[in-house]
Amino acid sequence: MNREDFSMLENNIIYFDNGATTLKPKPVVNAVIDYYTKYTANAHRGDYNISQIVDSKYEEVRDEVKDFIKASRRDEIVFTKGTTESINTVVFGFMNTYLQEKDEVLITKSEHASNILPWLELAKRKGIVVKFIPLNENHEVTIDNIEKVITSKTKVISLAHVTNVVGDIRPIEEIGKLCKDKNILFVVDAAQSIGHLPIDVVKCNISFLGFSAHKMLGPTGIGVLYGKYELLNKLSPIEYGGGMNSYFESSGELEYKDLPERLEAGTQNIAGVLGMGEAIKYLKKIGLDNIHKYEVELKKYAVTRLKEVPNIKIYNANSNSGIIVFNINKIFSQDLAAFLNHFNICVRAGNHCAKIVKEEINVSNTCRASFYFYNTKEEIDALVDALKKQDKIFDIIL
Amino acid sequence: MDEKLKRDIILDNYQNPMNRGLTDSNGYIKVNTRNSSCVDNVDVMAKLKDGVFIDIRFDGEACAISTSATSIMIKTLIGKTIAETEKIIDNYEKMINEEEEYDKDLLGELCVYDTVSKQPSRKKCATLPFESIKKIIALAKDTK
Ligand SMILES: Cc1ncc(COP(=O)(O)O)c(C=O)c1O
Numbered sequence: 001m002n003r004e005d006f007s008m009l010e011n012n013i014i015y016f017d018n019g020a021t022t023l024k025p026k027p028v029v030n031a032v033i034d035y036y037t038k039y040t041a042n043a044h045r046g047d048y049n050i051s052q053i054v055d056s057k058y059e060e061v062r063d064e065v066k067d068f069i070k071a072s073r074r075d076e077i078v079f080t081k082g083t084t085e086s087i088n089t090v091v092f093g094f095m096n097t098y099l100q101e102k103d104e105v106l107i108t109k110s111e112h113a114s115n116i117l118p119w120l121e122l123a124k125r126k127g128i129v130v131k132f133i134p135l136n137e138n139h140e141v142t143i144d145n146i147e148k149v150i151t152s153k154t155k156v157i158s159l160a161h162v163t164n165v166v167g168d169i170r171p172i173e174e175i176g177k178l179c180k181d182k183n184i185l186f187v188v189d190a191a192q193s194i195g196h197l198p199i200d201v202v203k204c205n206i207s208f209l210g211f212s213a214h215k216m217l218g219p220t221g222i223g224v225l226y227g228k229y230e231l232l233n234k235l236s237p238i239e240y241g242g243g244m245n246s247y248f249e250s251s252g253e254l255e256y257k258d259l260p261e262r263l264e265a266g267t268q269n270i271a272g273v274l275g276m277g278e279a280i281k282y283l284k285k286i287g288l289d290n291i292h293k294y295e296v297e298l299k300k301y302a303v304t305r306l307k308e309v310p311n312i313k314i315y316n317a318n319s320n321s322g323i324i325v326f327n328i329n330k331i332f333s334q335d336l337a338a339f340l341n342h343f344n345i346c347v348r349a350g351n352h353c354a355k356i357v358k359e360e361i362n363v364s365n366t367c368r369a370s371f372y373f374y375n376t377k378e379e380i381d382a383l384v385d386a387l388k389k390q391d392k393i394f395d396i397i398l
Numbered sequence: 399m400d401e402k403l404k405r406d407i408i409l410d411n412y413q414n415p416m417n418r419g420l421t422d423s424n425g426y427i428k429v430n431t432r433n434s435s436c437v438d439n440v441d442v443m444a445k446l447k448d449g450v451f452i453d454i455r456f457d458g459e460a461c462a463i464s465t466s467a468t469s470i471m472i473k474t475l476i477g478k479t480i481a482e483t484e485k486i487i488d489n490y491e492k493m494i495n496e497e498e499e500y501d502k503d504l505l506g507e508l509c510v511y512d513t514v515s516k517q518p519s520r521k522k523c524a525t526l527p528f529e530s531i532k533k534i535i536a537l538a539k540d541t542k
């Protein structure tokens with residue numbers, strides 16, 4: 001779909017690393033260029049025409065985001081540099097005071113580093129306990145398994161909506177309901193789902209949610225932290241400075257602004273925000289349901305075709321997203337990626353920043369092909385053809 | 399060296415590496431080294447006697463370049479003194495980084511990696527075993 005909108009696709013590459021970052025369509029690139037060529041100015045200064053344009057466009061994006069994730073208030077949307085900053089802000093701006101020693105946080109072994117390390121760090125600093133929800137035979141989270149590990153000390157469940165190695169979709173609506181019943185906060189890492197699946201933060205009872213624009217057609221260095229107003233309002237800023245204060249005196253008397261400005265200190269990534277706004281409009285036009293349906297179709301096609309490849313092992317044939325992880329027997333994943341690079345096929349090798357998922361899938365390094373709506377079955381055919389030439393790997397990469 | 403010969407040497411050392419597998423015997427210094435792009439993960443252990451490497455062994459998960467480089471390094475360094483080893487490392491790094499002239503005779507088979515810098519992502523793989531040996535030398539000097 002829509003391949004003509006992506007200049008990168010004119011470079012003779014097959015881009016299967018959308019889990020790492022997606023390509024950017026022309027309207028997104030143009031929104032960034034327009035900011036730098038037609039109305040460069042800082043936001044929230046409003047003293048002249050172009051600065052007013054910036055202000056209103058910047059704040060319009062907040063409304064776009066609010067509608068996109070179905071939040072109830074615009075001041076629940078805070079711009080960050082991405083998922084990593086969003087989760088860290090929640091952990092070190094809110095959870096560090098909300099949680100007490102021995103309180104339990106539930107995560108899984110297939111989370112990305114950015115949804116594990118902040119919690120492990122808080123465990124070191126405050127003595128909270130991080131527990132792993134056991135996964136089923138397909139490496140999925142089930143409500144039963146969550147219920148088994150919940151105790152009276154469980155205060156938070158923090159999960160990716162879609163994981164970045166297995167690519168499984170978590171039943172977040174049911175988990176949200178469970179959290180409501182048990183009075184548990186629910187943190188969702190939407191990095192891998194945001195440009196692929198619709199989300200409703202209210203219906204899913206999500207306390208905090210983070211995502212990055214660059215994984216949903218937008219620029220790098222920009223993302224979102226959503227927080228339920230009553231919770232977000234108790235989050236202490238990590239950064240202090242311009243833009244977030246109402247006034248301050250030499251006496252030390254000071255007042256910070258209301259949400260969301262209080263959590264957006266300093267000059268923001270304005271070009272990034274405007275690009276992200278355009279990405280959301282673009283995604284809405286295609287429709288996330290259509291995108292998901294098409295990705296699942298690509299994945300099914302890829303699984304069927306890849307089974308023709310000798311010596312292949314696919315680790316997540318069943319997951320219902322556009323991510324497929326595999327290895328060729330006796331070939332190290334990084335060597336395989338270098339081999340595919342020779343055919344201009346971009347896949348990612350390694351552990352994909354999910355360094356403990358190896359305890360789940362029993363392999364520490366894999367190749368990952370992650371699809372998006374601009375990928376095609378013909379590109380998957382090219383991957384299969386290349387993999388069938390595996391005998392030639394060392395002639396090519398050495 | 400001819401490209402085909404280089405490839406054969408690398409492949410042979412990848413598929414049948416020297417001294418793969420660790421030992422529980424006493425007297426070894428053991429280190430773990432990982433590629434910062436988070437893929438290779440290799441343990442190297444070495445035994446020194448009077449400042450000479452009398453045994454070096456390794457194990458772990460690593461790509462073709464890094465595994466073969468470990469194997470060739472082990473072949474090259476067993477029997478060498480720490481001072482000789484440091485000189486080899488210095489010349490090897492010059493070769494990998496295409497910096498200046500280096501001593502080809504000193505490097506011997508290690509010269510098979512003289513074009514690895516054409517693939518910048520593989521440079522780290524080729525130098526990984528030497529990172530381990532450098533750590534081992536530092537530890538050996540420390541305990542003296
Ligand atoms: C599941 C998941 N969470 C978090 C992140 C981190 O996103 P970012 O690097 O944009 O902060 C990623 C990115 O790879 C991811 O896949």
